[in-house]
Amino acid sequence: MSGADEHEIDPDEVRAGVRDHWERAAPGWRESSGRFNATAMDVAQWLVDAIRPQPGMRVLELAAGIGETGFLAAELIEPGGVLVSTDGAEAMLEQARGRAQELGLRNVEFKPVDIEWIDAQTAEFDAVLCRFGYMFALDREAAFRETRRVLRPGGRVAFATWTAFERNPWSRITRTALYDAGLTDTLEILRPNPFDLSTPEIVTALLEDTGFDEVRTAEIEVGFPYEGVIDLFTQTKTLSPAFADLVRDLDARQLTDLQERLTEKTAPYTQPDGSFTLPGVALVASAQA
Numbered sequence: 627m628s629g630a631d632e633h634e635i636d637p638d639e640v641r642a643g644v645r646d647h648w649e650r651a652a653p654g655w656r657e658s659s660g661r662f663n664a665t666a667m668d669v670a671q672w673l674v675d676a677i678r679p680q681p682g683m684r685v686l687e688l689a690a691g692i693g694e695t696g697f698l699a700a701e702l703i704e705p706g707g708v709l710v711s712t713d714g715a716e717a718m719l720e721q722a723r724g725r726a727q728e729l730g731l732r733n734v735e736f737k738p739v740d741i742e743w744i745d746a747q748t749a750e751f752d753a754v755l756c757r758f759g760y761m762f763a764l765d766r767e768a769a770f771r772e773t774r775r776v777l778r779p780g781g782r783v784a785f786a787t788w789t790a791f792e793r794n795p796w797s798r799i800t801r802t803a804l805y806d807a808g809l810t811d812t813l814e815i816l817r818p819n820p821f822d823l824s825t826p827e828i829v830t831a832l833l834e835d836t837g838f839d840e841v842r843t844a845e846i847e848v849g850f851p852y853e854g855v856i857d858l859f860t861q862t863k864t865l866s867p868a869f870a871d872l873v874r875d876l877d878a879r880q881l882t883d884l885q886e887r888l889t890e891k892t893a894p895y896t897q898p899d900g901s902f903t904l905p906g907v908a909l910v911a912s913a914q915a
């Protein structure tokens with residue numbers, strides 16, 4: 627982002643826009659949570675292992691979405707342990723509550739919490755989990771400083787982000803297809819950008835600057851499977867209100883054009899039966915407070 631842009635953005639407006647996006651996304655995320663979790667299970671497992679769950683621990687999950695990563699830990703901190711599952715979007719929390727009920731979990735509390743201003747006491751938690759959340763903090767240093775504040779000394783944070791946009795065809799393909807079809811005028815993703823915390827160097831510097839040590843990072847390859855282009859189109863519409871807004875009023879010719887572009891871009895991954903798996907690379911990290 628250029629210096630000029632930095633002066634133009636109104637942080638409150640940006641934060642409100644991010645919140646609105648996720649409030650609207652919540653029902654679709656619940657609907658697709660089985661598929662997303664199957665793809666991101668290795669990531670969740672790495673994070674849960676990294677906090678070394680023990681009975682009796684108090685664990686905070688930030689930007690929990692439907693809550694599945696924390697729910698894996700919830701079972702491992704029994705008896706006596708409590709998971710506090712949080713998100714900035716009330717609608718996500720609502721979906722997470724429903725999911726915890728389905729799973730029969732009894733040691734989970736739910737709370738609306740913004741990742742930049744964590745509503746919790748100093749040193750209240752033994753561990754913090756966050757899968758694909760820190761990238762959405764406009765002030766990322768504040769988010770990590772707050773995380774360290776709510777961890778007891780020696781407590782651990784484990785989180786996941788995405789590596790660079792170019793290494794994530796699962797997102798790049800739909801974005802470039804929209805751009806090539808003239809439905810968006812830029813390929814630039816404004817901050818907060820899901821591909822911003824994309825290297826071990828950026829993540830390590832942020833953690834060390836905010837007082838963490840024992841930083842560990844790793845990359846995990848993931849794959850998003852689709853039955854074909856229609857499935858990709860439908861899934862993306864379900865998960866992304868921004869995509870749904872862009873395609874809602876397209877006429878038949880525009881829809882065909884977009885679908886042809888998606889077919890062309892997914893061709894390198896496509897099997898004889900039309901299905902394909904779009905790859906991506908997650909970056910995971912853990913550190914000690």
Ligand SMILES: C[S@@+](CC[C@H](N)C(=O)[O-])C[C@H]1O[C@@H](n2cnc3c(N)ncnc32)[C@H](O)[C@@H]1O
Pocket residue numbers: 644645648649662688689690691692693694695713714715718739740741742756757758759762763
């Ligand atoms: C990509 S989703 C990830 C959800 C979940 N952690 C998962 O891996 O399935 C991002 C989540 O971050 C939440 N989020 C975005 N900005 C936030 C903020 N400032 N504070 C707290 N949560 C936020 C959204 O509501 C959404 O649930």
